Amino acid sequence: MTAQGIIYGIGLGPGDPDLMSVKARRVLERVDHLAYFRKRGAKGHARSIAAAFMKKSVSEFAMEYPITTELPPDSAPYRESLAAFYNESAAHLRALSNQGHEVGILCEGDPFFYGSFMHLYERLKDSQPIEVIPAITGMSAAWTATGQPITWGDDVLTVLAGTLPEEDLCRHIKATDALVVMKIGGNFDKICQALKDAGKYERAWMVEFASMEGQRILKLSDVSEGRKPYFSIIVVHGEGRRP
Amino acid sequence: MTAQGIIYGIGLGPGDPDLMSVKARRVLERVDHLAYFRKRGAKGHARSIAAAFMKKSVSEFAMEYPITTELPPDSAPYRESLAAFYNESAAHLRALSNQGHEVGILCEGDPFFYGSFMHLYERLKDSQPIEVIPAITGMSAAWTATGQPITWGDDVLTVLAGTLPEEDLCRHIKATDALVVMKIGGNFDKICQALKDAGKYERAWMVEFASMEGQRILKLSDVSEGRKPYFSIIVVHGEGRRP
Known part of the structure; x- marks a missing residue:
């Protein structure tokens, strides 16, 4: 055998x-x-x-x-x-x-x-x-690309799929310190609204094609509305304890 | 120069x-x-x-x-x-x-x-x-060691530091689908209590020394009370959509 x-x-x-x-x-x-x-x-x-x-x-x-x-x-x-x-x-x-x-x-x-x-x-x-x-996640490449650490001290990190309903997104975004949103595609405008309602829109970044050719790092507030590439990740950095 | x-x-x-x-x-x-x-x-x-x-x-x-x-x-x-x-x-x-x-x-x-x-x-x-x-995180090695995927479909993943107060732990554990708790050490008993109060204790796993010599994978309910090694991670797997 x-x-x-x-x-x-x-x-x-x-x-x-x-x-x-x-x-x-x-x-x-x-x-x-x-x-x-x-x-x-x-x-x-x-x-x-x-x-x-x-x-x-x-x-x-x-x-x-x-x-x-x-x-x-x-x-x-x-x-x-x-x-x-x-x-x-x-x-x-x-x-x-x-x-x-x-x-x-x-x-x-x-x-x-x-x-x-x-x-x-x-x-x-x-x-x-x-x-x-196991492997390095896309979100790890995304926060590395922003040049800012994602979590400090006791920061809570929440990872969300952009496919969730807007009210669920908003509730989770409010409750967390550091944030990653994946599966953006056609959900971009809804995610932006949830970030605004949760008061974190101004601190958010979007990374397209993290670690790949065509990588772009943008303040979310500089990004226009509409569908985004599949390889897009939104990041809000934690602001926890740092001596 | x-x-x-x-x-x-x-x-x-x-x-x-x-x-x-x-x-x-x-x-x-x-x-x-x-x-x-x-x-x-x-x-x-x-x-x-x-x-x-x-x-x-x-x-x-x-x-x-x-x-x-x-x-x-x-x-x-x-x-x-x-x-x-x-x-x-x-x-x-x-x-x-x-x-x-x-x-x-x-x-x-x-x-x-x-x-x-x-x-x-x-x-x-x-x-x-x-x-x-960037690099593979310890939590990635931990969930890989359990032999079960951590997030499915639209699952929300929350990462918590065990150093947080018990009521904060409990609130975040209740609100999430998939969970990782780091920084366990002397916080183990408090984390277990928060998991019990949030109804997720029975589904939790603990991985000690993930990917290292001495790796151990345990159902949390089989772990006795007290201080745990620094390289310990608690994981609760999401149960989201799977065709």
Whole structure:
């Protein structure tokens, strides 16, 4: 009987290939099978971070999202479509592992922090050996880019998805010292309103494409309304104790 | 006139040297001057993570905390003692940089996330060239160690310092989906009480020495009362949307 191959969740970090861990780089350079998510018709952002380090002979498995923003994420058709997609993807990876192949799954950011990888992990963890390699988060690259520490002393840090309702955003923003908002995209105007209502708009920064080509760091109050790039993160720095 | 040497805040990550970034490793292997914090009389944890990669000829500058837990952190003597310590340390690093030396400052975890480095950074950033290299946080290593994703879908993540008053802890714990509590040490019993009052004690995990030798992963309800190691992190996983 063939031993099962290990499946690696390879955290690639925020985008700059130099910011992936030594361990992630080593596994990436070694595995014969690599899987990654991408939008239909796109090359895949995770793949582009990893490209320079993949074996020439590597076998690639591109997992293309069936839908992204066409359906509301709390609708049954959305859930069913994605569940089927994750089931099929996991079945393919399980077969590779059962044949004894090591497989790397490329993960943008940290695999266990709001990542699509988690949906494969839940489907594979009970039957296959899986190792998850943590990584630098996009938010870490964003606050580093602003040139200001995010949390001091006893500061509370809250991380919010911009997809939340405005009143939830506002309540959490009021209650925290330091703030990170992810998943901005089409939620930008709502997030700005919540920040204004919570009295933190003037202190907020937006970082686009943190650690990537095209990185931009802007005072939020200098940003015009409307949809923002997927790789945008809003940051409000804590102001806690500093001797 | 000599050009100023760059000061690097080298994020070392959570403890496993393989989890530092490729960039951090490269800078670490190159610089002729390294500075790091440590307790009086100790070898220094940051130094031990970095030790295998430092140049044999490297010049070391150990910055020994004048106090740690002997004084309350909101007292004037505590603040003054630490401020003097940071001022003197920064003056030494400034002199090295002005002489044209590149200097690396070793930072456990991510430099801008609750790190002592930030106090040097604030004192040096206006006069010296400084580059901060982000890193994998200790909390990322902790949730990875539990084998469960920390945040799903629209989950709110809150990071708390265990040094906060019990009622503040309880209020924030109630309001969040996913939770990380750092700075546990002597605050353990208070944190447990706040988790119980907020109804999340049964779902909480504690990770000691995440990614380091001696890593332990425990259900919080299996942990006895009393002081815990400095490198302990409590985690409650989010339970958000998953197709």
